[in-house]
Amino acid sequence: MSTFPTDFADLEPFADWALATEGERYAKRLSSSMDELQAFYDAVFPRLEPAMAYLDAHDLNALPDDATRLLWLCYSLINASFPIEVWRQTRVPDSGAAAVELVVEPAV
Amino acid sequence: MPHFAKPADGSWTEHYPHLGTAPVSYEDSISPEHHELECKAIFARTWLNVGRVEQLPRTGSYFTREIAAAKTSVIVVKDKDGTVRAFHNICRHRGNKLVWQDYPGEEVSGTCRQFTCKYHGWRYGLDGGLNFVQQEEEFFDLDMADYGLVSVQCEVWEGFIWINLDPANETSLQDWLGEFGTGLAGYPFDQMTQVYKYRALVGSNWKLFIDAFAEFYHAPVLHAKQAVADESHKLMNVGYEALAYQLEGPHGMVSSWGGMAPPRDLNMVKPLERVLRSGLFGPWDRPIDIDLPPAVNPARSKAWGIDSFHFFPNFMLLIWAPNWYLTYHYWPTAYNQHIFEAGLYFVPPSNATERLRQELACVTFKEYALQDGNTLEATQTMLESRAVSHFPLNDQEILLRHLHKTAGSYVEAYQKELATGVLT
Numbered sequence: 461m462s463t464f465p466t467d468f469a470d471l472e473p474f475a476d477w478a479l480a481t482e483g484e485r486y487a488k489r490l491s492s493s494m495d496e497l498q499a500f501y502d503a504v505f506p507r508l509e510p511a512m513a514y515l516d517a518h519d520l521n522a523l524p525d526d527a528t529r530l531l532w533l534c535y536s537l538i539n540a541s542f543p544i545e546v547w548r549q550t551r552v553p554d555s556g557a558a559a560v561e562l563v564v565e566p567a568v
Numbered sequence: 569m570p571h572f573a574k575p576a577d578g579s580w581t582e583h584y585p586h587l588g589t590a591p592v593s594y595e596d597s598i599s600p601e602h603h604e605l606e607c608k609a610i611f612a613r614t615w616l617n618v619g620r621v622e623q624l625p626r627t628g629s630y631f632t633r634e635i636a637a638a639k640t641s642v643i644v645v646k647d648k649d650g651t652v653r654a655f656h657n658i659c660r661h662r663g664n665k666l667v668w669q670d671y672p673g674e675e676v677s678g679t680c681r682q683f684t685c686k687y688h689g690w691r692y693g694l695d696g697g698l699n700f701v702q703q704e705e706e707f708f709d710l711d712m713a714d715y716g717l718v719s720v721q722c723e724v725w726e727g728f729i730w731i732n733l734d735p736a737n738e739t740s741l742q743d744w745l746g747e748f749g750t751g752l753a754g755y756p757f758d759q760m761t762q763v764y765k766y767r768a769l770v771g772s773n774w775k776l777f778i779d780a781f782a783e784f785y786h787a788p789v790l791h792a793k794q795a796v797a798d799e800s801h802k803l804m805n806v807g808y809e810a811l812a813y814q815l816e817g818p819h820g821m822v823s824s825w826g827g828m829a830p831p832r833d834l835n836m837v838k839p840l841e842r843v844l845r846s847g848l849f850g851p852w853d854r855p856i857d858i859d860l861p862p863a864v865n866p867a868r869s870k871a872w873g874i875d876s877f878h879f880f881p882n883f884m885l886l887i888w889a890p891n892w893y894l895t896y897h898y899w900p901t902a903y904n905q906h907i908f909e910a911g912l913y914f915v916p917p918s919n920a921t922e923r924l925r926q927e928l929a930c931v932t933f934k935e936y937a938l939q940d941g942n943t944l945e946a947t948q949t950m951l952e953s954r955a956v957s958h959f960p961l962n963d964q965e966i967l968l969r970h971l972h973k974t975a976g977s978y979v980e981a982y983q984k985e986l987a988t989g990v991l992t
Contacts, residue, residue: 552935555941561766
């Protein structure tokens with residue numbers, strides 16, 4: 461069974477980035493190498509606008525499971541964009557021991 | 569050369585002469601004894617914001633708040649008649665914490681018909697009244713009417729729930745919030761129900777984090793890397809000036825420009841921001857039209873981007889030009905530690921694109937907050953070295969001067985009452 465809608469089958473190698481919560485996405489970012497993050501970013505960034513167009517054709521509150529996973533993948537792209545576009549490292553610079561936990565987030 | 573006009577007095581700070589302009593002592597942020605006084609003089613006596621009415625959607629909906637600075641836990645609940653009530657979270661029988669799960673120190677929320685004590689099964693109604701006593705006949709002259717939950721003053725302003733732990737308090741919430749409260753009324757907080765909440769244990773005095781968010785002087789420097797290189801360089805050369813500052817009793821506000829939603833030039837922002845049309849300042853496209861109430865953008869500037877209201881002691885409310893809002897709470901747990909809470913509130917997204925734009929705003933917020941949080945620990949530890957005692961605060965740091973002065977005046981008033989025997 462494919463993780464994402466058929467139109468996005470090319471993203472299957474990144475299925476493990478389709479994570480439901482911000483905590484999981486942030487943890488995956490921190491445990492990835494910069495090379496892995498770059499490969500993920502390079503593959504998914506060009507697919508973001510097509511994904512937005514695809515998802516917008518659906519009711520956000522009644523997304524099929526494969527579309528929900530595509531949306532999660534887009535959330536992961538947002539999280540991974542900071543190491544790639546800004547920090548040049550996985551962690552926020554100078555953030556040391558600081559931890560900020562997301563305790564309430566939308567269901568979808 | 570100032571970019572924005574200052575008051576005729578020459579500076580924002582001198583517009584409020586009681587503040588003075590001398591360097592400020594930070595002993596109030598590193599002394600355990602002073603912290604104990606602040607807890608009693610401030611947190612046990614002033615109005616504290618504890619949440620929003622959306623957290624209590626139904627009759628019997630409740631949540632608890634741990635108020636370490638006042639050494640108590642409070643239950644906030646929606647009663648049968650829709651009234652929001654607050655009680656100390658303690659069973660009248662023998663003092664067990666009434667509402668908790670698994671870990672007594674953790675906050676909980678839920679919906680119930682009544683509160684039942686885990687210890688001996690005493691039950692209380694949503695109005696706090698004692699409804700049932702296990703083996704009532706074993707007690708001596710027990711009148712159940714005398715053993716309701718201990719109520720806490722609780723009032724709602726624009727959907728924000730506030731408590732005051734001082735039974736002798738005579739200041740209404742409306743009077744406490746003053747002109748800021750009146751001037752913010754009518755902002756559609758109730759339409760912004762898509763919420764993200766963050767929490768962090770921060771190794772600094774609570775006032776230091778308020779300091780960090782009460783000035784934007786740090787933004788071009790600490791957060792330099794968040795903008796693309798050229799823009800970052802430009803920002804650092806220009807520095808930071810606010811549109812306006814206002815003080816209202818113990819509270820204060822800063823009104824700021826913010827040209828990033830949308831940016832003047834798309835090359836100023838990161839590639840993902842260009843695609844999503846969103847960033848730290850929120851989604852660029854406004855979801856609803858709002859007639860801003862008078863307290864917002866007091867300078868009526870076209871460059872306006874954000875207003876940050878600090879309600880003394882520990883609540884900040886940030887109104888952003890692209891029509892969303894942010895809350896900060898700072899709950900002291902020790903002289904050198906506090907729990908920081910942030911809430912980001914948006915109009916619920918109507919499709920995935922809007923949802924992704926909000927996600928980008930939230931993730932960006934967290935990246936900034938991580939930088940801010942760690943800087944505070946670095947500040948706290950060096951303040952505690954006491955190698956330096958007084959620090960020069962510039963005109964863009966007027967709210968910090970006001971905060972420390974206000975907190976100090978509450979402590980002084982409290983000590984005076986202790987000395988004259990008004991308090992026992």
